[in-house]
Amino acid sequence: MSKQQIKQLIESRIDEDGLTETSIKGVKLFRATAPIPCAPAVYEPSVIAIVSGAKEAVLDGERYVYDDSRYLCCPMSMPVQAGTPAASPDNPLYGVYVSLDQRVMTELIIEMERAGVSISMGKGSPISQGFSFAQWDAAFSDALLRLLQLGKHQTDVAVLGEARLRELYYAILKGEAGMFASQAFGTGNAIARSIAYMSLHLNEPITIDEMAQRAGMSRAVFHRKFKQATTMSPIQFVKSMRLNNAAMKIAGGMTVTEAAMEVGYLSASQFSREFKRMYGQSPRQWSDAQHLPSGMA
Template sequence: MSPAQPRDATQAMPLAVLIARHARTSGDFATAVPNLTLHRRAVPTEPVPCIYSLGLGVVAQGGKRVMLQDSIIDYRAGQGMLTSIDQPVVTHVSQASAAEPFLGAMLTLDMHLILQTAAQMPAPPPTRAGDYRTLVIDELEPGLVDALERLLGLLDEPTLLPQLAPLIQQEIVVRLLAGRHRLALQHLLAAGSPIQQIFRAVAWLKQHFTQPVRVDDLAQRAHMSSSSFRQHFRAITGVSPLQFHKQLRLQEARQLMLNQNIDVGRAAGLVGYESASQFSREYSRVFGAPPQRDIQRVRQAG
């Protein structure tokens, strides 16, 4: 029997139909499936900084562009993007129209589920030290597409969703660990690996980003020397620990202003800034416009 071939864009159409059914207008939509969001755009969007968390992003129709450090990566219908650690990127929808809107889905993954599942599977073949990647974009394998379609299909079966969604999500994790996206996960699974230690520090930062941070304290949490921590943190995430901390604050403030209509001064205070003027300066450098103008621009584009 010949090995299964990856699906092309036309084969991914059932997934696009399912997404379109539950994302009827342009925007980002939470779903009844835990950790699953759906995304639709009728026009290409402007590049915007954001942070990709541990998870699987899927394009069912259209295309996206991701700028990661010095790399520019395009991915299209029938492909998935797996990130193994929070990754600051600049991204935008590159292919979308009213007739053929961009349609995508994002499934945030649970680190504990990945570790528990991996412990019950055969150990993967070893990889060279330089082979690990924290972001992998590749073709979606047929079995993975099938699991994703069944997960989205549960949105039409709300009475079965609570029981079946966790099972299908675990199946997706199994397929990611065994499939071509696994390179993004292998070094995350190695006990004591630098990426696992940095993951621990990033998890703490995400929970305490409103607080002031000292790199030495973060290094201690990761059980590393300060110099080694700085080196590995930048190599893995692409930014310094303090830059990452700043981006967490600014991203959260942007969401507060967009989703809860909070004014600039209050948003700055809620994410830990003591000076609204400093917040506005740093916000402008990251998003390309002062807070009020940026929020107005995003709402008009939507």
């Protein structure tokens, strides 16, 4: 019943396709009534819950489809290709995007450990996939509904918003994706910290030795653990993050040269070569052909 109520709430608050901000920081609603082919995107730490229709995500060549039977938990920034190829007026996509706050998630994990609350291994996807899926359970559905019911009343949001977000985070940690999320947000996860650092410094030179040193690991150990957590080597990951971010910026109207510089490329020719190798089009062709609804990836 909660899921149907959530859908009704979303339908009543969205007037057009794309992402719609709510009065709660980090919480957005989205709708798609036309197909959107998979395109480069970056999933920031978040949970994406679908209440109608289905979304697709491609990570390192592997394709995943998820709908209202399971939500996606992405605790680390990940370069993906994503879209809604099956959306139509007769089969619209409705969903909720909830950003995961590093500080709050880590605090909750520590509090749960102190209280002796066990985090279930669950049946979600293994950590090697870069993100995980979890079945909707009653606790998650109820917490998400209570969060969205705050609506547009600023007083309610100011007084109850943080508490209800914590309630949703707690439901995630208690659910099938709990162990996966705790491995990323726990105090000892050096790989997650490395990814967070990379995401903030894409326009700067990044070396594997520097990342390994920051993680307190040898280069070989860092490379192995990084690939276990993301499916990609550190160099491949950085390149994918840069090119995906550049593709999104170009699709959003930025010039090719500006986008290349924004993500750390000093050579336009190198950027063009690597872009075409990854997407099969030159940056200029991409600029002419792509029209991504803001945030819908």
